Amino acid sequence: MQDSNGKRALNIALPKGRLGESVYGLFEQSGYASSQMGDGTRRLIFESDSGEARYFWVKPSDVWAYVERGVADIGIAGKDILLEYEPDVYELLDLGVGKCRMAVAALKGFRANPQRTLRVATKFANIARKYYAEQGRDIDIIPLHGSIELAPIVGLSDVIVDIVETGTTLRENNLEVIAEIVPLSARLIANKANYAFESARIDGIVDQIAGLLSEREQG
């Protein structure tokens, strides 16, 4: 697919779901609207009306793979995923949306026994391993894929490392944040090789979106 100037469309990987839809709005306002987007189909690929952009809807945790392998020139990925998988990509812009934090949580009143290996349940093994390695703490990672909060309640783990948004789920399960690891938000990432060829177009999009975000912040 090519635009009216004969250039190939820029491939953009968007995370399925609310975040992706909200970020698509930024691309739409930047002049890359697609009338196919609202037609109610379950299509995974949409093309912008100008022919300048092509969107892929992908699982949020897979966006980095599409970008790192160059199938997508740019994409939107959560900082949690970038820290966990450490893809070799550029991180060009913090979109400031989907703000939350990676944190350590435990049952209220939990006291860690320094003599014992700390049992950590998490979906983010790499982030947890790095965080505790920096503290020189021995840990045992229990990899889980969901309902992480259950682990300390039933004694599967001492603590959990997970994304915390409002903290409601933690409170409802008698858990509390005991340490914050890193703040998180959605980032615009780019493939390094594709950037070498398409830097002008990618930088143009980044500047437009940064401008919109700044207007929103001020307005």
Place this chain on the structure above:
Amino acid sequence: MAQVNGGNGIAPALTPTGSERVIYELRSLYESYGFKQFSMSKFEQYDLYARNKDFLISENIITFTDTNGKLMALKPDVTLSIVKSTKDHEGVMQKLYYNENVYRVSKGTGTFKEIMQVGLECIGVVDFYSVYEVLQLAAKSLLTISPQCVLSLVDARIVTRIIGSFDASEEAKAEILRTIIEKNPHELSRACSEAGIEQESFDALVAIAQMHGAPSEVAEKLSEICAAFEISDVCDEFLSVVLALEEEFAQTSLAIKVDFSTTNDTNYYNAIGFRGFVQGISSSVISGGQYDLLMRKMGRKSGAIGFACYMDLLEELDEELAPYDIDTLIVYSASDDFKAVAEKAQELREAGESVMVQRKVPQKIRYRRLVEFGESAN
């Protein structure tokens, strides 16, 4: 004899695959500049890598104990072996190229993979000419791989001296460098703020991180930044080389860019660094630079500069699959005269066709025509 699946066209002579062609042409290119091939054993003492782990792309190494009890490794890297095997000769630049397999962990599968690497190393006094020659060869190597290519260049001294001028911890400086390499202005802002870097310096660092343009386009801005940090001498040296390179390759399809995300590990690389990209391959196919600091770590007085081309990545280039596996498939029966079959096959081969001879048609073979020999035609 009957032709069943006819066709008069003869397939073109067997051509080398993309990577075979590139390897052959790169070797010819390097030899035309007087580089000599350096051949080495597949094995190296593990100790060499243990002492220089950070220099390696991956820390994982295949090791085994040799019959004499020494811990050996299958080479994960060529540069260290070349540096170890060469001696300093005052005033003489040793120019070597290699075409070797290395053994590294594949990021995708997490298992070891044999990777073909072609590259060159210059060991001696690294001056303007030797830097320029290596850059010329990197540029020509890229053009050999594919006409649509970009060579990104950097001088590590510019970022290391700017960051070195800050009164900040080593961790904070490393974090600032990481964010520049990631072109990550928001985290650069946070790192600078935590390190107490003043606004003017922060603005310069953002400009450095986001710089991506032809040497002639960025020269003014880069000179201005470097003048503010009193490193105009380094900047002028860098620009003189890259502007000359831009001029030399102006009439080609190669784009020369200045891009500080190209900065290699500053513990080993001390000056010019570069990466080469070709359209259609998702990561850099060429990586190199001047690594005098590695030489010092290995107790050497000489400087060194070189680069590697990662041939395994060439698989990503779309190579059109030939429509047929062979031109002619001859099928014979037990009663056919084997000499007559061999003569027929030879006759067709001499006419330029590829010929496979079988008792029956194999599955999954695509042939341009089928010749049933003798009785099998009935």
